[in-house]
Amino acid sequence: MNRKKSAIQFTVITATALSLLLAGCSSETAKPSPAATGTSTGAASSAVPEVKYPTSFKYWVPMNGNAAAVMKNYNEMAAYKEIEKKTGTKVEFQHPPTGQEKDQFNIMLASNSLPDVIEYNFASGMGQSTAQSPDSLIKGKQILRLNELIEKNAPHLTKVLKDHPEFRKMITTDEGNIYVMPFLLGDEQLSVVNGPIFRQDWLDKLGLKVPTTIPEWETVLTAFRDKDPNGNGKKDEIPFYMNLSGDFDTNNLLVGAWGITTDFYNDKGKVKYGPIQPEYKEFLATLARWYKAGLIDKDYASITDAKLKDAKITNSQVGAYSGYAGSGLGRYLSLVQPTTPSFSLVGAPYPKLKEGAAASLGQYTMPFTGYGAAVSTQAKNPDQIIKWLDYKYSQEGALLMNFGIEGESYKMENGYPKYTDLIMNNPDKLPITQAMAKYFQASWSGPFVQDKRYIEQYYTIPAQRDAQKAWTAADHTKQMPGISLTADESTKTASIMNDVKTYRDEMFNKFVMNGEPIENFDKYVQTMKGMGIEEAIKARQAGLDRFNTRK
Known part of the structure; x- marks a missing residue:
C-alpha cells in the first residue's frame, strides 16, 4: 500500500505470508490448511516442555458492542465454543457493564480482587485508560511479567515475535517487560480505517x-x-x-x-x-x-x-x-x-x-496499541493459561479468531478463507459486524494477530475501498509510537x-x-x-x- 511520508515503518505481513507464519507455528492439534502444506513448527516447539491446558480460569474483558447485540457472554461465540472443545478448558468470562469499563477496571485493581486474565488496553503512556503503567502493575505484583512464560509456553507467539522483531519492540516496556499477550495488526492495510x-x-x-x-x-x-x-x-x-x-x-x-x-x-x-x-x-x-x-x-x-x-x-x-x-x-x-x-x-x-x-x-493505528490479555498474579496456573492464550496465535486458533468455523462462517477456496453468506448475507438480517461477532472476534480486538483477509471481505462496497485509499493519503509521520x-x-x-x-x-x-x-x-x-x-x-x-x- 502506498503511503505519503509514512514514518511508521513495520514489516507488512501479506495474506499469504500471514498464512505461512501461522502455519509455521501451528498447534499440536491443528489441521494443515492448503496454505500451510509443507510447513513445520521447527525446533522451538519441540523444546517446549509438556504443559497441559488449564481446566478452568476466570477471564475479565469488556464486551464489544456488536457482540453484546447478539450474545450475553463470550462463551456463546462459536470460536470460543470450538476452543473449549480443542483445549478442554472452561473459561468464565466476566464482562463489566457497558460504559463502566474504566471504572470497573480501576476498582478491580484498587481492591486487588483480580481474575486470572485481564484483557484491556494497558498503555498509559499513549494516553489510554490506565492510571498505572504496566511496569508499575508488575512491580505492584498485580500482573505478571510474561517474557519467560511466553518463551517456555507460547511457541506460536514466540515465532511471530521472532519473525517480526518490530512487534517485540512495541510490546516490550522500557524496563524489558512483556505484560500482555498482544493484539497485533497483521498488515498495514488494517491501520487506516x-x-x-x-x-x-x-x-x-x-x-x-x-x-x-x-x-x-x-x-x-x-x-x-x-x-x-x-x-x-x-x-x-x-x-x-x-x-x-x-x-x-x-x-x-x-x-x-x-x-x-x-x-x-x-x-x-x-x-x-x-x-x-x-x-x-x-x-x-x-x-x-x-x-x-x-x-x-x-x-x-x-x-x-x-x-x-x-x-x-x-x-x-x-x-x-x-x-x-x-x-x-x-x-x-x-x-x-x-x-x-x-x-x-x-x-x-x-x-x-x-x-x-x-x-x-x-x-492511523499502530500495529500494537497496548491492548491484550494480562495474567494476574492471583492466577494459580499461569503457564497453562499462557499455553491456552497462545493457541490463538497458532494456525488453527488464528483462523478461528479471524474467520470462525470452517464450513459454517467460512470456506477455504484455494487457501483463502472466504466468508459464507451466513456472515455476508445473514439469513436473520444481522449486520455483517453482528454476524461476525456470533462466530469470531476479528472485527474488534483480542490476543491474536488480525488478518487483513478479514477487512478485504468486510469492505464489500467499492465506496469503502475507495474511502480507505483516500484516507491513507494523509501524513502519519507525527504519530506517537507505543511509548511506556x-x-x-x-x-x-x-x-x-x-x-x-x-x-x-x-x-x-x-x-x-x-x-x-x-x-x-x-x-x-x-x-x-x-x-x-x-x-x-x-x-x-x-x-x-x-x-x-x-x-
Whole structure:
C-alpha cells in the first residue's frame, strides 16, 4: 500500500505470508490448511516442555458492542465454543457493564480482587485508560511479567515475535517487560480505517466536488446549509455532524490540517501537546466561526446517543461526518439504499489547510496499541493459561479468531478463507459486524494477530475501498509510537492529564459554542501550564527517547 511520508515503518505481513507464519507455528492439534502444506513448527516447539491446558480460569474483558447485540457472554461465540472443545478448558468470562469499563477496571485493581486474565488496553503512556503503567502493575505484583512464560509456553507467539522483531519492540516496556499477550495488526492495510465522509448525492445535486482543503470544506458546508440538498423545502440540514472525541482525538479530523493533534504528537523526535500550540488557536477560531454560521450541529456537545446519529444520517439530515469504512459508511449505505437508491456516500481525503499545503494528519493505528490479555498474579496456573492464550496465535486458533468455523462462517477456496453468506448475507438480517461477532472476534480486538483477509471481505462496497485509499493519503509521520512511562512518570502525570483533558474539553466547548473570546487563548495555555502539562510533556519525551533506543 502506498503511503505519503509514512514514518511508521513495520514489516507488512501479506495474506499469504500471514498464512505461512501461522502455519509455521501451528498447534499440536491443528489441521494443515492448503496454505500451510509443507510447513513445520521447527525446533522451538519441540523444546517446549509438556504443559497441559488449564481446566478452568476466570477471564475479565469488556464486551464489544456488536457482540453484546447478539450474545450475553463470550462463551456463546462459536470460536470460543470450538476452543473449549480443542483445549478442554472452561473459561468464565466476566464482562463489566457497558460504559463502566474504566471504572470497573480501576476498582478491580484498587481492591486487588483480580481474575486470572485481564484483557484491556494497558498503555498509559499513549494516553489510554490506565492510571498505572504496566511496569508499575508488575512491580505492584498485580500482573505478571510474561517474557519467560511466553518463551517456555507460547511457541506460536514466540515465532511471530521472532519473525517480526518490530512487534517485540512495541510490546516490550522500557524496563524489558512483556505484560500482555498482544493484539497485533497483521498488515498495514488494517491501520487506516476511519475518516471524513460526505453525501455524494448532495455534492452531485449541487454541482460540487469532494472538498480537499479547509476553505473547500467551508464552501461545501455552506452550500449544504443554504441550498436544500435533501429537497424537502426546509432548512433542516446539518452540514457537519461533529463528534468531539471521535473526530479530533481518534482521527485528527480538521485539526490535522494545521499539522497538530488534540493530544501528544511526535514532531521529528520532539514531543508536543497539540492543544497548547498556536495552530490550535486557529483551529478553534475556525470551528467557532463555523458553529456560529450554522455549519456544525448545534447540539454536538450533548449528543452521545449513537442511535440519534443513525436517525439523522438515515433521515437525510447530515451532509458530512466522520466514521469507519464499515460501520460509518458501508452500514449506512446498506440501511438506506434499499428504500432510497439515490443515497450515496464518499470518503473524502483529510483536508489540507489550503491548496498546495502539506498533507493533513489523519487516523492511523499502530500495529500494537497496548491492548491484550494480562495474567494476574492471583492466577494459580499461569503457564497453562499462557499455553491456552497462545493457541490463538497458532494456525488453527488464528483462523478461528479471524474467520470462525470452517464450513459454517467460512470456506477455504484455494487457501483463502472466504466468508459464507451466513456472515455476508445473514439469513436473520444481522449486520455483517453482528454476524461476525456470533462466530469470531476479528472485527474488534483480542490476543491474536488480525488478518487483513478479514477487512478485504468486510469492505464489500467499492465506496469503502475507495474511502480507505483516500484516507491513507494523509501524513502519519507525527504519530506517537507505543511509548511506556515509568511508574514514577505515570504516577506524577496521571492526575495532571485527567485535569488537563477535562479542562481542554471544557474550554473547547466554550471557545466553539459559548462565545469565549479567542483572545483568551493565551490565558487558557497558561492555565494548562499551571496544571502541569509541561511536566507531562517531559515524561512523554523521556518515554519517546527510551522507545527510540529499544532493541
